[in-house]
Amino acid sequence: MSGNTFGRIFRVTTWGESHGPALGAVIDGCPPRLPLTTADIAVELAKRRPGGGLASTTRREPDAVEILSGVFADQTTGTPISLIIYNKDAKIEAYEPLKEIFRPGHGDFTYQAKYGIRDYRGGGRSSARETAARVAAGAVAQKVLDTGGIRVLAYTLELGGVRAQTFDWTEIDQNQFYCPDSEAAASMAARVQDIKKQGDSLGGIVEVRVQGCPAGLGEPVFDKLDAVLAQAVMSIGAVKGVEIGAGFAAARLTGSEHNDPLTPKGFVSNNAGGILAGISNGDEIIVRAAVKPIPSIAKLQQTIDQHGQPQTISIAGRHDISAIPRITPVIAAMVKLTLADFLLRQKAVTCSR
Template structure:
């Protein structure tokens, strides 16, 4: 009844609220002997950290991670890894005028009906700030995957109706939106500034690609790899849609167009997005997520309070114009968590199949 834990063998539980004392994660099931330092995690947190660019929340959080357990002499022990990120710049008082108001597009209404009470300080667990713990956990997963040559990267392919037409992964690492098209990047920046001036927000599309994934990851029927990827990505608060490979475009194709032919040299296409029958095919895994506009906007909105009275509000405070680009490393983290869990499950099956002796 918690919904705060992910995975079977590589299990991650996140904790903390947006304006509480801290956020963090406990990771159980990380193999021993993996090199891991706070700096390894910090580089991923830096990509998500707020207040670096115009149009992002000006909240000044250093997001410095502390490893409390599970690592000794620079290597994982195989015991639970506890990570904590202290909130340094919370301002819960900014939300007091809205503490009995249900903000449109937020989790205020649904949390109230589920629990009978809610943390109104920025949304508590429903805040995008909760994802800092996922990114920290995903950084640990990244280190595990690296031992098998698996890499995960995400890119902004659309923002505010502007689509990337070119594909240059190196360019995506040079700009703050992680956009692979330099011309689209400039137009996206202008669209963000326009929305900021108007007190509005923007949505977009993020594409996640995983390379080096061996065939065989995933389980039949209920634990399909693509199903778990979709679940993990939909578990990000701002995500409202997920597609794998050709996705919805597959509905407009014929079988002869959508099938990925096989040759002795490999597949000739990748409409399946690297997953066949719920199990990885060995091809690049490709997912895309639809990211909704940030619901906290300065424009007037109609709502009600907890007494059922009509209210008109404008939401002030410190907010992003778009969840992009800060959601990009969150998407990477969730895909890494899924792949790490399935990798460990497959390694356990392989050991049983080959009857490798225990030490």
């Protein structure tokens, strides 16, 4: 298994490198007769497009997607959907000085160890640039979720130690950090400016809420919904931890505090995060992702080269200060891909009833 494909029924394979000619995705298993245009995908790609905020790289990519197959007369045909996004602002020469040096925090060392060869141009396949294909595929997955009335909402909960204290859903698209708290967003901007001057980077937390998900999605034992959601989100390079519902806070609660009482009107609380025994319970699904700081920083760092010799490097160039907020739509996309796959898998179960 190459590890480039995700899903069982709604299957997505991404391809391409950071500074190659293009990148994209092939989606197999998408049902026919769903409305789909490049404009639908462009809306989502715009949310992760580089060069749009304080924390973002200055790399300018239009991220214009082309649909090569699987769509006719603005509807899916049921055949494989092929999407392509051309790289327009690659600067290969910027990576020549680093071609034999392992950058701390990147996949340079491990890719070399695995394959004996690596694409040093921006990290190649391990670059966050690959996630543009995921976001494009996630827009297609949303078309499947629309048939079930499922909505996925993602936002920045915390950035550089600044945490949202209030939650105004209308505020999320009104600031550059996709934060539901306008005051926290202003503090995040100040924090980013300060860290940028220091030549450093920041991490944070993204929260995703899924509304309208029916009860019954998920498989017993190994393909639990929360297990696959965790895998999906953890497959994003900058993510180092995933929580569902109460998450790690559950370890500090008693059973009586953690259990969600049931009433004829539904659950009283939601410590389970909308998932019980690996199956959705009809309540709001809550997922949080811990995002590490961007490893490309201007501060001096110790490392080695491909010959095992010690080196000291400072990474200049076009790099994000934080993966947030551009990672937010990527995490949302992986949640959408997971739910679309499970929604289609569940139809195979319910059609026999």
